[in-house]
Amino acid sequence: MTEHTTAARSKHDILIDAANDLPPVTTLVVHPCDATSLGGAIEARDAGLILPILVGPENKIRDVAAQVGIDLTGVEIVDVPYSQAAAAKAVELIHAGRGELLMKGSLHTDELMREVTASATGLRTGRRISHVFIMDVPGHAQTLFVTDAAINIFPDLDTKRDIIQNAIELCHALRIDMPRVAILSAVETVTAKIPSTLEAAALCKMADRGQITGGVLDGPLAFDNAIDPEAARIKGIGGPVAGQAQVLVVPDLESGNMLAKNLIFMAKADAAGIVLGARVPIVLTSRADSVRTRLASAAVGTILAAARRASGPLLKV
Structure with missing residues (x-):
């Protein structure tokens, strides 16, 4: 990337562009049951950043998609009944090697992190x-x-x-x-x-x-x-x-x-x-986040996942 191009674009745009040069990362999206979280995951997919697997109540996810005009054709949905179960299932799928990134949906951060930090089944490391x-x-x-x-x-x-x-x-x-x-x-x-x-x-x-x-x-x-x-x-x-x-x-x-x-x-x-500090990076988004901010968070997760695979640096910001 040239110096002129770097100066012309925002710092987050540079992150998104750099992540676009990497393969999209399979991402467990936990309980995306409102328009913001579901839309954010699909926007990140459409931007070439992630390959989402949606974990949550399938009927509710599809209802939200229908209400806001999101096409879920080809998107895998793992049906679980409620938010805490979605967090537990997503952690289980990480252990099973189904994904390299977690993304928070419309559940509370505490619900997700409770499963991530569980001593017996979570995603803790020595850090x-x-x-x-x-x-x-x-x-x-x-x-x-x-x-x-x-x-x-x-x-x-x-x-x-x-x-x-x-x-x-x-x-x-x-x-x-x-x-x-x-x-x-x-x-x-x-x-x-x-x-x-x-x-x-x-x-x-x-x-x-x-x-x-x-x-x-x-x-x-x-x-x-x-x-x-x-x-x-x-x-x-x-x-x-x-x-x-x-x-x-x-x-x-x-x-x-x-x-x-x-x-x-x-x-x-x-x-x-x-x-x-967990076994995989975790993207935490807020309902107040702009589209660019949500994409930048996904881009950072994608870059981190690629860095873990390559064990080397990938991007200059």
């Missing part, structure tokens, strides 16, 4: 599961990766280590070889009065000792001096991360959720989302 928002912020030159604003409520130090490693490995799949990781707090100095600053310092030392690999970490950093070079210069903060961070690690889910929604609703960012 803590976490969520990353892939943010296309108008006026900001780089893609921003915000984590974790959706899964881990009050992560401890070990969980934050996994959250960071998951985000770094996502960046690697997108061919960001050494992502710049800012560990956010309210201030950029370490103080016992703000526990997140202590954890930020500890995480940076963990990276120094090889407990976190593949990225460049700095923290604590306040949001402004993490993403704005002038703010970092005024505060006298040097180094490769300050002012030009790519991954933003938030102290907890509340702060992360507020940051992400501020970027979405105030800065008009498009926010694709992906869950990492």
Whole structure:
């Protein structure tokens, strides 16, 4: 892809274009029983990103399709009676090798994640599961990766280590070889009065000792001096991360959720989302997502699935 083409298209358009160069990924779509979730799965299919298998009550899925004019010819439907059963069946189908990607439909995130994290039957790995928002912020030159604003409520130090490693490995799949990781707090100095600053310092030392690999970490950093070079210069903060961070690690889910929604609703960012750390990537979509955002989330899942098969980087963003 030429430099001129990259500049002319949004960051999410670039993701979608890159995923189009890969084979579509068989995707278990869990309980797509409203127009948004069913339409999103079919849009991703029509864009060449996924091959959906719809898991849920067949009559309800077909009724929704008929109401909004979606043609389900050739789409496999696995008939299960209700949302929790759909989540359990989709996880079972992943274990059976029927798909490489999960996509959330119209069920609650908690219902899906309960089956994903079940100790005996779920999709756990040795890594803590976490969520990353892939943010296309108008006026900001780089893609921003915000984590974790959706899964881990009050992560401890070990969980934050996994959250960071998951985000770094996502960046690697997108061919960001050494992502710049800012560990956010309210201030950029370490103080016992703000526990997140202590954890930020500890995480940076963990990276120094090889407990976190593949990225460049700095923290604590306040949001402004993490993403704005002038703010970092005024505060006298040097180094490769300050002012030009790519991954933003938030102290907890509340702060992360507020940051992400501020970027979405105030800065008009498009926010694709992906869950990492499970046996397969999981696409979490929202009813408020635009078509491009839903496609970008599917594109990230497709790229990750291909990266796992190839064990190598695929895309530069």
